[in-house]
Amino acid sequence: MALTYKAERKIRFSHCDPAGIVYFVNFFDMVNAVVEDWFAEAIGIDFEELHIQRRVGFPIVNTGCEFFRPCHLGDRLQLTLSIAKLGRSSIEFAVSGRVAGEEKFRARHKVALMSLDSQRALPIPDDMRARMLPYVSD
Numbered sequence: 001m002a003l004t005y006k007a008e009r010k011i012r013f014s015h016c017d018p019a020g021i022v023y024f025v026n027f028f029d030m031v032n033a034v035v036e037d038w039f040a041e042a043i044g045i046d047f048e049e050l051h052i053q054r055r056v057g058f059p060i061v062n063t064g065c066e067f068f069r070p071c072h073l074g075d076r077l078q079l080t081l082s083i084a085k086l087g088r089s090s091i092e093f094a095v096s097g098r099v100a101g102e103e104k105f106r107a108r109h110k111v112a113l114m115s116l117d118s119q120r121a122l123p124i125p126d127d128m129r130a131r132m133l134p135y136v137s138d
Contacts, residue, residue, distance in 0.1 A: 003134045004082045005038045011075040022071040028063060031095050031107050034079045043131045056122060058111035061090060065107040075099045083136045086129070089113050089121040094137065 015026045035058075040046040051057055071077055078098045085092040090112040097104045113122045124132070 002082050002137045003042075004080050005034070005042050005135065006081075007034050007037055007079045009033075009077045009079060011071050011073055011077055013073060015071075016073050020073040024065075024067065027065055027067075027097070027105055027107070030077070030079065030097070031063070031065070031093075031109050032060075034081050034095060035093060035109060035111070038081050038135075042135065043128060045128065051116065055116045056113055057116055058091070058113055060109065061112050062110040063107065065105050067105045069102060069104050071097070071099060071104050077104065081135075083132060084108065086124075086132055086136050087112075088123050091124075091132065 009030055011022055015022045017023045036047050039050070039058075045054075076099065079095060080098070081093055081095050083091055084094040090110055092108060092110040095107040095109060097106075113124050114120060115122055
């Protein structure tokens with residue numbers, strides 16, 4: 001059984017349209033934020049270390065989202081992250097969002113490791129990959 005990373009986000013006024021429903025682009029920001037939090041808390045490498053010290057990054061290769069029900073101002077959104085596929089240089093995350101147990105959306109979010117200097121893909125280092133493997137879905 002693969003590990004999952006969980007985080008909670010309170011739906012704020014700034015996330016919503018005038019009807020009090022989350023504007024869809026804000027879900028992509030939340031997905032990106034939970035990936036960043038996962039790197040820091042589960043993998044032990046924050047984005048400051050990756051980008052500034054190591055001079056590497058994980059830019060988005062492909063992202064998409066299926067929406068089931070709207071989220072509203074004041075909701076507590078539970079985000080769950082796992083790895084759907086771990087490639088040589090890429091990671092495809094599966095992220096779901098729920099409020100009070102009801103699934104609101106499901107996202108696929110693919111990133112790839114690259115050098116910020118050469119802007120070329122790099123293989124994920126073995127030490128980092130070893131910390132990622134428990135999150136790969138079976």
